[in-house]
Amino acid sequence: MxxxxxxxxxxxxxxxxxxxxxxxxxxxxxxxxxxxxxxxxxxxxxxxxxxxxxxxxxxxxxxxxxxxxxxxxxxxxxxxxxxxxxxxxxxxxxxxxxxxxxxxxxxxxxxxxxxxxxxxxxxxxxxxxxxxxxxxxxxxxxxxxxxxxxxxxxxxxxxxxxxxxxxxxxxxxxxxxxxxxxxxxxxxxxxxxxxxxxxxxxxxxxxxxxxxxxxxxxxxxxxxxxxxxxxAHHDLLTGLPNRALNQKLFAEMLDGPWPDAASGPSKLTVFCVDLDGFKGVNDRFGHATGDAVLVTVAKRLCASVRDADVVCRIGGDEFVILLPDITDGEAAAVARRIIARVAEPFEFEPAAQVGASIGLASAPRDGVTADELLSAADRAMYEAKRRGKGAFVIHRGAADAATLVPDAAAFLPAPRATALAG
Structure with a gap:
């Protein structure tokens, strides 16, 4: 990464x-x-x-x-x-x-x-x-x-x-x-x-x-x-770009020509990643272990994405990943890899277990600005949590569907994936 x-x-x-x-x-x-x-x-x-x-x-x-x-x-x-x-x-x-x-x-x-x-x-x-x-x-x-x-x-x-x-x-x-x-x-x-x-x-x-x-x-x-x-631009704990730099990177990646074909790679795909069970790890094992978990998760996220992708920590146990020029199928493969890596045991505390819920949004289908894409990815992430955590949900524009549909089933068997209508 x-x-x-x-x-x-x-x-x-x-x-x-x-x-x-x-x-x-x-x-x-x-x-x-x-x-x-x-x-x-x-x-x-x-x-x-x-x-x-x-x-x-x-x-x-x-x-x-x-x-x-x-x-x-x-x-x-x-x-x-x-x-x-x-x-x-x-x-x-x-x-x-x-x-x-x-x-x-x-x-x-x-x-x-x-x-x-x-x-x-x-x-x-x-x-x-x-x-x-x-x-x-x-x-x-x-x-x-x-x-x-x-x-x-x-x-x-x-x-x-x-x-x-x-x-x-x-x-x-x-x-x-x-x-x-x-x-x-x-x-x-x-x-x-x-x-x-x-x-x-x-x-x-x-x-x-x-x-x-x-x-x-x-x-x-x-x-x-x-x-x-x-x-000013990096998280002191993990070394990842923080919220301020995330906005700058958004602007850079959304700049330039946009793809013509709707079926091809998206201009930019955004992952909103939230850790499942992190609060319980903090409460049970203490903040020092919680910090170690965040540092390890940050490394696992970076190791799970492509060289062109950017992993940011925007606060707490929330991460945003920016993936330029990627198709839904490729993005789903990355999401599956992230969920599997994050769920692996930690050597320093095997009993500390966390998972990852991920929401995916792509430009221009789900928005053309940073706020629109983050909002869509955030909604999809909360839908993933509502459906049982440890899964990812692909956001779909309102013009495509009116309800939740399992059109991401092709990305299964593991982890679970659904699509969220805007």
């Missing part, structure tokens, strides 16, 4: 898109974009999308690097400086365009795979800046050297903030920016400039630790939000 379809991580999705020839390169990118510890796919995707939301930081970084390159060309007049300016204009505008497209795509679909093009563009930009700043130190022009150092410090601070969701990638960028600059200052003939080179690795380590702290804070925030969503 699949109550919610887990999203694959962006890394695995992008690896499938690239194909086998690029597999080693893609594996390297996947490792760079992963965190220190594996995370659930939804949180991993949120961390990757974190970079997309910081477009202002990117614009400032592009402007700062272009300023350094422009001042280098003005102060030295060297060909490498003018080449740097041209490369910054081309690469910077490309990065901004790629980021804006990624932002628009993320707004349309939060679960869309992350485009790796901005990742490669960012890496190329950092390599370009690092090479330019190395040349600034090699030029021996003190104002240019100081400007390069200040510019690198600003860029590293932005990286520590903007790449908190992808710490490995951020650490790589920081090292590419700072370590060549440190080597250039240590090797420079300018007096006492080596002192800056000796201090740069310490600064680099501090920014890396800051990046990791930012990652931890961001990760804790996403885990808290995820837990809050789970608590």
């Amino acid at each position: 699949a109550t919610m379809v887990p999203q694959r991580s962006t890394a695995s999705t992008s690896a499938e898109r690239t194909g086998q020839p690029w597999a080693p390169l893609q594996a390297c990118v996947d490792w760079l974009l992963a965190g220190p510890r594996p995370q659930p796919d939804d949180i991993h995707n949120e961390l990757l999308q974190q970079r997309t939301n910081k477009t202002r930081t990117l614009v400032v970084a592009v402007a700062a690097s272009l300023l350094i390159a422009s001042l280098s060309a003005a102060l030295t007049g060297a060909p490498w400086a003018y080449a740097w300016v041209l490369a910054e204009i081309v690469l910077g505008s490309t990065r901004i365009c790629l980021m804006m497209k990624a932002l628009a795509r993320a707004k349309r679909d939060r679960r869309a795979p992350v485009n790796v093009a901005p990742i490669w563009a960012g890496l190329a930009s950092v390599v370009l800046i690092s090479a330019g700043c190395y040349q600034c130190v090699a030029s021996g022009v003190m104002p240019l050297i100081l400007m390069a150092g200040i510019g690198l410090a600003n860029l590293v601070g932005g990286i520590a903030s903007r790449n908190a969701g992808t710490p490995r990638y951020g650490i790589l960028l920081i090292c590419i920016l700072t370590l060549p600059f440190a080597a250039a200052t240590i090797l420079s003939p300018v007096p006492f400039l080596f002192i800056i080179g000796l201090q740069t690795p310490v600064y680099t380590a501090g920014m890396i630790f800051l990046l990791l702290e930012n990652h931890k804070i961001l990760l804790d925030l996403h885990h808290s939000e995820r837990n809050n969503r789970l608590m």
